[in-house]
Amino acid sequence: MPTATGHTSAIRASKVIGTSVFNPAGEKIGKVEDVVLDKQSNNIMFAVVGFGGFLGMNEKFHPLPWSTLDYQKSKDGYVVNLTKDQLKAAPADGIEELTRADGSGLRDEVYDYYKAPRYWQ
Amino acid sequence: MPTATGHTSAIRASKVIGTSVFNPAGEKIGKVEDVVLDKQSNNIMFAVVGFGGFLGMNEKFHPLPWSTLDYQKSKDGYVVNLTKDQLKAAPADGIEELTRADGSGLRDEVYDYYKAPRYWQ
Numbered sequence: 001m002p003t004a005t006g007h008t009s010a011i012r013a014s015k016v017i018g019t020s021v022f023n024p025a026g027e028k029i030g031k032v033e034d035v036v037l038d039k040q041s042n043n044i045m046f047a048v049v050g051f052g053g054f055l056g057m058n059e060k061f062h063p064l065p066w067s068t069l070d071y072q073k074s075k076d077g078y079v080v081n082l083t084k085d086q087l088k089a090a091p092a093d094g095i096e097e098l099t100r101a102d103g104s105g106l107r108d109e110v111y112d113y114y115k116a117p118r119y120w121q
Numbered sequence: 122m123p124t125a126t127g128h129t130s131a132i133r134a135s136k137v138i139g140t141s142v143f144n145p146a147g148e149k150i151g152k153v154e155d156v157v158l159d160k161q162s163n164n165i166m167f168a169v170v171g172f173g174g175f176l177g178m179n180e181k182f183h184p185l186p187w188s189t190l191d192y193q194k195s196k197d198g199y200v201v202n203l204t205k206d207q208l209k210a211a212p213a214d215g216i217e218e219l220t221r222a223d224g225s226g227l228r229d230e231v232y233d234y235y236k237a238p239r240y241w242q
Contacts, residue, residue: 013134
C-alpha cells in the first residue's frame, strides 16, 4: 500500500530502523526497532515499533503492518494513526517472541487489529 | 517466493544485514549490506549485496531480488546461484545510487537479469 502521503521512494531497511514514530497529535510515541521480512514471499511481514519503557525497562514491542507507517518528512519520522487507547490494546510482545518461528500466528491478529490488507491468502 | 530450501521463518532485517553470501561452490563472495523496501507497496524491492573490494575500496554493490537469496543454515548464510561471470555482468552501482529516488529504473533491469518474478505490474 502506498503511504498516505504518496511517497514513492525506495527506502533502506537500515534507515527505517531507528526512525521515530509519532501519533497524529505530533507526539513521539516510539521508534522502529526492526523490520520483519517474510521468507516465504517477497513481503514485509511487519515493522516492530518499541513504545514506552524507561531506562530500557518495560519497553513493549508492537508489530505494525508496513502500510500503517506514514512517513512525514517534516517530522523526519512516521505518523501512525493510533490513539493512546488503541495502542494500549494493540498486540505486543517481546522482540524475540515476535520474530520466533514463522511469526504467522501473530500476523493474522496484527493485520486484523489495524485493519490492514493481508498480503497472503 | 519461498526460499529454495523451504524455510518458513520470518527474519529480522537487522539480522539479514551482515549475513554472508556464498556461491554454489561454497565460496564466500560477499555480504548483505542492506535491504531496500518499497514504500509504495508491501514488498521487499531487493537486497543489496557487497562483493569484492579490498580494504574498503572498489567494493561493488549488487541489487539482488529477495527470491535469489537461499538461506542455508549449515553455512549460516545465503547461497546465490551465480557464476563469477554472471556476477561480473550483473547490474551494480554505489549504494547511494541504488537507493536514490524510487529505485524503480534499476529494478526492472535487476529482476530481468536474475529472471525473478516481478511483484509489480
